[in-house]
Amino acid sequence: MGLKANGTRLALVSLVLALSAFVLASRVGAAPLPAATVSTRPSSSADANGRVTAIARTGDRVYIGGSFTSVGGQPRGGLAALDAATGQLVASWRADVTGGPVEALAASPDGGTLYVGGDFTAVGGTARRRLAAVSTAGGAVGPWRPAASGGMVMALAAGAGRVYAGGRFTSIGGIARPYLAALSTDGAVLGWDPRADASVRALALDGDRLYAAGDFHNIGGRAQRTIAALDPASAADSGWHPQATCPGLGLTVASGIVYLACGGASASGGNAVLAYSASTGARRWSAGGDGNVHAVAVLNGVAYSGGHFTTVDGASRKKAAAFDAASGQLLAWDPHPDSTLGVFSMLADGDWLWMGGDFTSVGGVAQAHVARFGIPSASARTQIDVPGSTLDGRGADRFAGPRVATLPYPN
DSSP states (O other): OHHHHHHHHHHHHHHHHHHHHHHHHHHTTOOOOOOOOOOSSOBSOOOBSSOEEEEEEETTEEEEEESOSEETTEEOOSEEEEETTTOOBOTTOOOOEESSOEEEEEEOTTSSEEEEEESOSEETTEEOSSEEEEETTTOOBOSOOOOEESSOEEEEEEETTEEEEEESOSEETTEEOOSEEEEETTSOBOSOOOOOSSOEEEEEEETTEEEEEESOSEETTEEOOSEEEEOTTTOOBOSOOOOOOSOEEEEEEETTEEEEEEOSOGGGTOSEEEEEETTTOOEEEEEEBSSOEEEEEEETTEEEEEESOSEETTEEOOSEEEEETTTOOBOSOOOOOOSSSOEEEEEEETTEEEEEESOSEETTEEOOSEEEEEOOOGGGOEEEEESSSOBOTTSOBOOOSOEEEEEOOOO
16 A cells, blocks of 8 residues: 555655646747736826926825926815825925926935926915926025926926926027026026027936936037936036937836937837837837826836827837836737826836826726826736747647736735
8 A cells, every 4th residue: 555655645745747848848939927006097196287297206195296286176286295105195295396397306315305497487375487496395485496488397307416307499508508597496597508400398316317318419528319318416428328219208217228219200210119228328228109108107127108090010009008017019008098198107106106197097996187197916917937839629738839827916
């Protein structure tokens, strides 16, 4: 009896080892499992009654800017604070903007100041021309008032005692600084001057580089189209020279990759998300659509894009899409924001993806102009390797080749 039992155990062990070896062999050369995305349905949060074009997080709050006049049913002119944990309006914070929309937000490294850019003429009842600084605690307007002339401010980045501003302006504080400038935290215009020859629409400060994207063809003293990396201290070209031909509308940096959101014409490489090596400038991947891509954000190995498009690489994706951040593989995530213009801003924040734009519903849920999406728990989404393509009529796998089956999580 003992010998028979031992024999049975040995046979079972051999079978398990053989199956394991088969499955392992079947996975050789197969694509990695796709990254897990956030839900397609937004979690509860306050909404706004107009376009949200900028989102920034500092401390326990998420700040939104745009052209709205109310948030969460309460009056808020173009600028509001939401609780980062609940998504609800922070009633104690207010800094209404008048005269035009907010286009850009950036928090100071210490989290005490929120820098605001756009096309406005006043904040909190105090005259401020296209640039302002407000307290993140209560919204009080600070003395910082450099004032931009000639066009709106469209991008901001703050760090190392400086605030970088990009846009359509031609001067700041009465000093010629076309399209891109650096300001001190007391509002002085610094000598930093990369001399861009057209609009700068997006900025990202990452270590010893300031990345800029926009409509320019020359910047930092050399011919460099659409996207560039500058020395944040000297404004000199950094030696990083990726190739792009479309106008840059959005920008982010994550895990050694620079992601660019582009507008322009599809036929000439526009209306796309492009990913570049931060070390060499070589293009890692690109994914094109049929409309402008305005925003890009990276969260937990997934690159999210938003804009005006309805297709991506020939697949239906209305206004928002997700990709494996490393490979560019298009993922199934498809929340379908409504409206013609769709999404204008995105923010990756911990385990949350925030989205702002023109939409009034997303993921089949009424949620106007600002939404947040959470990552489902690990138990809600499971991926399994299946060593075969189909089952025959008797339910036996024909082992035609490796496949990956994804069990969907509830949205």
